[in-house]
Each structure stands twice: as structure tokens, then as C-alpha cells.
Amino acid sequence: MDFFVLSWNIRGVRRREKKKAIRDSCRRCKANFLFLQETKVESIQLADVRKIWPRNNSDFAVSPACGSAGGLLSIWDKEFFTASEIIIKRRFIILLGSVNETNFRCGLINTYGPSVDAEKEGFLSELLHHLSQWQIPWCLGGDFNLFLDEEEKIGFTINKTMISMFRSFVFEAGLIDLPLSGGKFTWSNSREIPTFVRLDRFLISTSFNLEFPQIVQNLLDKSLSDHNAIHLSVEKVDWGPKPFRVFNSWFLEKDFEKTVVNALSNQKRRNKATKIGGLIKGTKEAIKGWSKKRGRDFQKLIPVLERQISELEIRIQEGEGSEAVFIKLCELKGKLWAQYRIEESQWLQKSRLNWNLQGDRNTHFFI
Structure with a gap:
């Protein structure tokens, strides 16, 4: 079974150029799910989704922005995934449902963490509370505005307290931080002395990894946002014709x-x-x-x-x-x-x- 999730802090979806960039990325990645952070819009209609998502049979959930700050959009292919419950919060969107082909029940969360340090502990506590309510495989993706290791940041200061807090959350939730292929950092500023940080990632539970042991996440080339999109994929491997064997x-x-x-x-x-x-x-x-x-x-x-x-x-x-x-x-x-x-x-x-x-x-x- 192929399983593809595209997550991207797009920094606004109003402009036509960004809508086309998202659509092209979804098509190239063969995405079953799309997680967008920082949409910066209070309302998204079906007509807007059709300009972003290349497939016809889709569903979506929106967490509106506060003015021009924040905002989340989750889109998924209804032929691939059936959502039985959708929970929309300011900082995340939870999809509970099943993969149609295998009836695999799981939860997927589109996440956008606060940039203010004082709000991060409450954000992680609320997220952990929801994760503990269902004993199902989990996949979290998005911009957490946190990182797990000092090596995941170059430039400016490093808040070790925030690192320790994020590590504790990952441990308590029983999540796995997948290796990132294609690069080390997902965000950079445009200053003369640049800062590079890995703010975006996918985290999966052990049971999710057991279902998809070949799962990988890749850093995509930077496009019209200061964040790189990340792509979670589980793709069938074609090993060619089976060898002839005599029993x-x-x-x-x-x-x-x-x-x-x-x-x-x-x-x-x-x-x-x-x-x-x-x-x-x-x-x-x-x-x-x-x-x-x-x-x-x-x-x-x-x-x-x-x-x-x-x-x-x-x-x-x-x-x-x-x-x-x-x-x-x-x-x-x-x-x-x-x-x-x-x-x-x-x-x-x-x-x-x-x-x-x-x-x-x-x-x-x-x-």
C-alpha cells in the first residue's frame, strides 16, 4: 500500500503562485494527504481547495487563522482514507479514520506549534492529552516550532529547556523521530548571518511504524516559502520478476x-x-x-x-x-x-x- 503525506508551512495561500506551487508539489509527491500550516486566511472554501489539490474526490478540514496569523488546512483523498472523526483546534487538526484498502485504523495530526516559548508547554500538554485518549497508531506532521537536538540549529541562541521539553513530549507520547533525508534543516531566515533550524518534521508511533516499516521522510527543495516542505512516504518497491525456485x-x-x-x-x-x-x-x-x-x-x-x-x-x-x-x-x-x-x-x-x-x-x- 502506498502512503504519502505532504506537510508544508506555506506562509500564506492567497497568492496564485503559491496555490500552483502546492498543487504541483502534491502531484509530484502523489500525496494522499496534505498538511498546510500558516495559511493566514480565516476561511477556505471548496473552490480554494480545488486550486490547491490535484485530485477530485477529496475532503478537507480548516483551522482558521487569527487575522493574518496562523491557520491550518488538512486535505485528504476520500478514496484512500475515510475520516470517522475530525477534531479542530487552534494549533492542530486531528483526523481519526481508516485507510480504505486495508481497513487500517489510525490518527493523523496536522500541527503548527506556537512561536512564543511561554505557550509551548501548554501546546504540548494539550497535544499529549489528545494522543492518550485513543490507543491507535499515530502520525504527526507539521511545524512544531521546536527541535530535538542542538545540532538541529545553526545561528543565534539555543534554548536547552525547550529542547528538553520537546524530548520529554516525544518520549511520553511514545513517538519515533524519523531520520530526515535530503538535508538537515527545514527553515532559514534571509539575513546576512543566516539561522538554520529543523522546525518541521513527522513523528510516528511505534504501532504506525510496524504497519509501515519502510516509511521515510524527505526534505523537498525550497520553493515559495522560507520553510521546506517535507514528504512522508511508504512506497511499494518493485524488485522485478520473482526468481525461479524449485522446491x-x-x-x-x-x-x-x-x-x-x-x-x-x-x-x-x-x-x-x-x-x-x-x-x-x-x-x-x-x-x-x-x-x-x-x-x-x-x-x-x-x-x-x-x-x-x-x-x-x-x-x-x-x-x-x-x-x-x-x-x-x-x-x-x-x-x-x-x-x-x-x-x-x-x-x-x-x-x-x-x-x-x-x-x-x-x-x-x-x-
């Missing part, structure tokens, strides 16, 4: 040998000059076809055998047993045991548990 259990099945012999004979008959490489390739295709068909039949065989055994045992219990019935029952039980052995052999080969039986290089250290 040892196949050699125990009569049809396998017959398939290989027939494949070789047919190729030789069609072209006597076929080289060894061509024979191997043709035989591999025949085995793959046999394996695919066998796989469908194999999954049905065990329950069929178990049902047939039960039916024969019921006949015997009702006094209908004869020598032929007993012979048939023994035959079916033998086939069932054989099928379970084949299945067990395949799982063992798939799981690669040879080290568990034979030990590895470090075994002597633990004995």
Missing part, C-alpha cells in the same frame, strides 16, 4: 517428473538442434506452468481429503464398514500425511531455518 518437495510428486520428461521430449521433437540453454529455459517454463496449476489444486486437496476421511469414519460408526471401506480409509490417511509432509517441507524451505537446526558461526558463543 525439494516437488521431487516427491509423480507429476513433476512426468512434466520435466515431457517438456524435454517436446522440445527435442520440435527442434533437434536446441542447445542446453534452450532446453533449460523451456523446461523451466513448463515447470512454472505445472507449479501454478498444482498450487491451485494443492490448496484444495487437504480439506478434500479430510472431508472424505470424515465421511468414511461416519459410515464405519454407523455400521456400514467393509474391508473395502477400511482399505480406502487407510489410503486416504496416507495421502493426507503425504500432503502435510510436502506442505511442511515447503514452509521449511521458504523460511530458511537451516541455521536453527545446524547452528551458525556464533552458535559456540552462546553455548
Whole structure:
């Protein structure tokens, strides 16, 4: 499942240029969610969302700005995510719902922390209170106006108390600070002696990370804001065609040998000059076809055998047993045991548990 969140402190959405920049970024990032901070508008309508968001089937939530200060906008794809509850506060927007494809229930929070130090403790306490109300996977993104390490700031003074307070919040909430790829800082001023700080980030809970172990966050190139947008992504990895694998259990099945012999004979008959490489390739295709068909039949065989055994045992219990019935029952039980052995052999080969039986290089250290 692909999962993409774009978060950006845009510093105002009124201008056409910024709306186009947001729309282009969403399209490039294939965003399912968009978190905007500092919209600097008190009201956002559907017509405004359509100028920002490149998809048609969407929903949105707005936390209005106070005059020209602050403001939050969250937009999401309704075909991807269904929001069951929306909580709008001055400093954050909470989305509670489920990913439609997998029914994965989670919470996502668009966050914009206060810039005044005196307000930051109350902001984190309120956020922590809401996080503790639901025992679900969480994903927080936005401009926290805080940072976690002294190395995340260059220039001006560093308030170690604020760093410690933010660290305590992350620890108490059970959140993970993901590594940032593509750069170290998300905001800079435009002065002769610049200041660089990482104010924007994504924080996720452990359960969210377990659901998406390949999750990463990337710093995007700076555009029309003094903040860089950050992109949270979980993307399917295309490893190419699966390698061809022969399972040892196949050699125990009569049809396998017959398939290989027939494949070789047919190729030789069609072209006597076929080289060894061509024979191997043709035989591999025949085995793959046999394996695919066998796989469908194999999954049905065990329950069929178990049902047939039960039916024969019921006949015997009702006094209908004869020598032929007993012979048939023994035959079916033998086939069932054989099928379970084949299945067990395949799982063992798939799981690669040879080290568990034979030990590895470090075994002597633990004995």
C-alpha cells in the first residue's frame, strides 16, 4: 500500500503562485494527504481547495487563522482514507479514520506549534492529552516550532529547556523521530548571518511504524516559502520478476517428473538442434506452468481429503464398514500425511531455518 503525506508551512495561500506551487508539489509527491500550516486566511472554501489539490474526490478540514496569523488546512483523498472523526483546534487538526484498502485504523495530526516559548508547554500538554485518549497508531506532521537536538540549529541562541521539553513530549507520547533525508534543516531566515533550524518534521508511533516499516521522510527543495516542505512516504518497491525456485518437495510428486520428461521430449521433437540453454529455459517454463496449476489444486486437496476421511469414519460408526471401506480409509490417511509432509517441507524451505537446526558461526558463543 502506498502512503504519502505532504506537510508544508506555506506562509500564506492567497497568492496564485503559491496555490500552483502546492498543487504541483502534491502531484509530484502523489500525496494522499496534505498538511498546510500558516495559511493566514480565516476561511477556505471548496473552490480554494480545488486550486490547491490535484485530485477530485477529496475532503478537507480548516483551522482558521487569527487575522493574518496562523491557520491550518488538512486535505485528504476520500478514496484512500475515510475520516470517522475530525477534531479542530487552534494549533492542530486531528483526523481519526481508516485507510480504505486495508481497513487500517489510525490518527493523523496536522500541527503548527506556537512561536512564543511561554505557550509551548501548554501546546504540548494539550497535544499529549489528545494522543492518550485513543490507543491507535499515530502520525504527526507539521511545524512544531521546536527541535530535538542542538545540532538541529545553526545561528543565534539555543534554548536547552525547550529542547528538553520537546524530548520529554516525544518520549511520553511514545513517538519515533524519523531520520530526515535530503538535508538537515527545514527553515532559514534571509539575513546576512543566516539561522538554520529543523522546525518541521513527522513523528510516528511505534504501532504506525510496524504497519509501515519502510516509511521515510524527505526534505523537498525550497520553493515559495522560507520553510521546506517535507514528504512522508511508504512506497511499494518493485524488485522485478520473482526468481525461479524449485522446491525439494516437488521431487516427491509423480507429476513433476512426468512434466520435466515431457517438456524435454517436446522440445527435442520440435527442434533437434536446441542447445542446453534452450532446453533449460523451456523446461523451466513448463515447470512454472505445472507449479501454478498444482498450487491451485494443492490448496484444495487437504480439506478434500479430510472431508472424505470424515465421511468414511461416519459410515464405519454407523455400521456400514467393509474391508473395502477400511482399505480406502487407510489410503486416504496416507495421502493426507503425504500432503502435510510436502506442505511442511515447503514452509521449511521458504523460511530458511537451516541455521536453527545446524547452528551458525556464533552458535559456540552462546553455548
